[in-house]
Amino acid sequence: MSTNLKLAIAAVLLLAVSVWVWADSLSRGDRFQRGRKLLPNLALDEVSTIVITEGGETTTLRRGADGFTVAEVHDYPAKNETVNRFLRDLLDVGLEKEVGTGADLARELELEPPTDTTIDVTLRNAAGQDMVRLRLGKTFTDGAGRYLQRLDRENAPIYLTSAGVFLSTTADEFLDKEIVDEPPSKVVRVEGVDFVLAAAEEGATPSLTRVPAGKKEKTSETARLRSLLDRLTFDRVYLADDPEVRDLAFERRLRVFLDDETSYTLSAASRDDRSFLEIRGDHAIGQVMITLETPEDELREKAAQLTRAEQIGQFNEFHSSWVYEIPRATADKLALTERDLVE
Numbered sequence: 001m002s003t004n005l006k007l008a009i010a011a012v013l014l015l016a017v018s019v020w021v022w023a024d025s026l027s028r029g030d031r032f033q034r035g036r037k038l039l040p041n042l043a044l045d046e047v048s049t050i051v052i053t054e055g056g057e058t059t060t061l062r063r064g065a066d067g068f069t070v071a072e073v074h075d076y077p078a079k080n081e082t083v084n085r086f087l088r089d090l091l092d093v094g095l096e097k098e099v100g101t102g103a104d105l106a107r108e109l110e111l112e113p114p115t116d117t118t119i120d121v122t123l124r125n126a127a128g129q130d131m132v133r134l135r136l137g138k139t140f141t142d143g144a145g146r147y148l149q150r151l152d153r154e155n156a157p158i159y160l161t162s163a164g165v166f167l168s169t170t171a172d173e174f175l176d177k178e179i180v181d182e183p184p185s186k187v188v189r190v191e192g193v194d195f196v197l198a199a200a201e202e203g204a205t206p207s208l209t210r211v212p213a214g215k216k217e218k219t220s221e222t223a224r225l226r227s228l229l230d231r232l233t234f235d236r237v238y239l240a241d242d243p244e245v246r247d248l249a250f251e252r253r254l255r256v257f258l259d260d261e262t263s264y265t266l267s268a269a270s271r272d273d274r275s276f277l278e279i280r281g282d283h284a285i286g287q288v289m290i291t292l293e294t295p296e297d298e299l300r301e302k303a304a305q306l307t308r309a310e311q312i313g314q315f316n317e318f319h320s321s322w323v324y325e326i327p328r329a330t331a332d333k334l335a336l337t338e339r340d341l342v343e
Contacts, residue, residue, distance in 0.1 A: 035162060038093040038148070039132060042123075047087065047131065049124040054169040055116040061174060063126075072171045074239055076322075079176040086168055090121070090132075094162035096145050101157050109147040109158060111137035119169060120151070136165055175237070179279060179324060180315075182229040182258060189257035190225050195338040197222055208341050215342040222341055228333050229256055229264060234277070234324035245323040250278050253334040260308055261285050268334045275331030277324045281312040 050061040050068070060071035061078055068083045069075040099105065106112040112135075114120070119136040133152040140146060146165045150156040168174060189206055190197040197206040206226060208217040238245045248269035257263040261284040269276045285305045 032095070032098040034096060035094055037091070038095055038134075038159070038161070039091060042091060042132065044087050044091070046125050047123050048126040049122075049128070050083070050086070051120075051122040051124070052167070052169050053120040054118070057170065059169060059171045059174060068174075070171045070174050073175060073237060076237055077176045078174040079178075082168055082174050086174075089165070089167055093148075093165055096160045096162045099147065099158045099160055101155060105158060106137075106149070109137045111135055111147065111149050111158065119167060121167070136167075139164065177233045177235075179232045179234060179277075179319070180229050180264065181231050182256075182264075184223070184226040184230055186258045186260070187226045187229070187256055188259050190228075191255040191257075192225070193253060193337060195341060197225060208338075210338070211342060218341050218343045221336060224333050225254070225336060225341075228254065228266070228330070232330065234326055236325040238323045238325070240278075240321055240323050242323070245276060248276055248323070250276075261305070262308060262312055266334060268331065270331070275326050275328070275334075277326045277330070277334075279319055279324075281315045283309045283312045285309045 048063045050059075052059045052061075058072070061068045061083060062071055062075070064075075066077070067080045068078040070078050099109070103112065110118055114135070115137075117138075121132070121134050121136070122130060123132040125131055130152055132150075134148055134150050137147040137149070137158075140160060143164050145161045145163060147158055147160055148165070149158045187206060188199055196209045198209050199206045206222075208222055211217055240246065248271065250267040250269045253266055253268045255263055255265045263282050263284075265280050265282065267278045269278075285308065
């Protein structure tokens with residue numbers, strides 16, 4: 001056998017081996033591996049829109065300059081913690097096994113057609129392109145896993161997850177329901193419809209200033225008033241010109257003053273068994289004078305005052321557009337009068 005022939009045969013054999021190795025690597029890459037993550041390469045920073053559908057109800061979250069908003073509630077801010085938890089929960093989904101494909105199997109596992117408990121999730125980037133589309137179907141019998149399928153891949157297999165998958169899906173779950181959060185320790189004065197709570201001296205706890213003869217302050221109730229701004233939240237939110245709320249007659253109920261020369265005025269209205277709130281902030285921070293001789297600690301104090309004044313302005317710019325339906329416990333605090341504060 002000539003040398004050239006031997007070299008030609010060797011070259012053919014090497015090519016055949018290379019092709020086999022390449023094909024085998026592809027096969028191993030496609031082979032299911034128990035415990036692998038569903039979305040191992042998802043770039044969370046690129047997610048611009050999240051669309052979630054369950055039981056015919058859709059929630060759309062859009063990323064803006066200050067975080068995500070809820071499109072179905074007039075783009076009211078979403079709670080970033082809830083959005084981040086939703087995305088982390090998706091990243092944490094592990095796969096237990098590949099179940100199969102086919103219309104009959106999809107129907108049995110409540111993937112196609114969708115049922116009231118089927119969840120569709122779509123993640124899009126800033127260009128509006130789909131990054132991920134998936135569907136969650138039936139929960140495994142003992143609740144240890146859930147069936148799912150990628151909708152953005154042709155003939156994608158159905159998988160069983162390694163653990164239960166429980167996702168927030170409704171607009172209400174994603175709303176940032178905190179209006180303001182100021183601890184009672186910052187409250188220096190409360191003005192109600194017929195009473196005033198004020199501190200006898202700087203640093204003292206505000207108390208009822210006018211107690212009728214033979215009566216004493218009901219400290220449990222005045223404590224409720226001082227805590228009014230502590231994690232003040234709402235149940236539902238409406239645009240101020242929404243037909244549901246635009247004809248409500250709001251009355252000023254309370255003004256709460258804080259130790260940083262700011263205050264919040266709360267006005268309330270009611271209809272049937274429902275209570276509503278409008279809120280605005282104010283500040284008594286005047287013109288801030290700074291010179292070359294101003295001490296550094298005073299500069300920091302004045303900078304903090306200017307920042308706080310700006311925050312109040314931003315607060316009013318945002319909240320003036322909204323009316324809040326509030327919990328009964330909050331409405332009861334706003335309804336307190338002098339008669340309720342003594343015993």
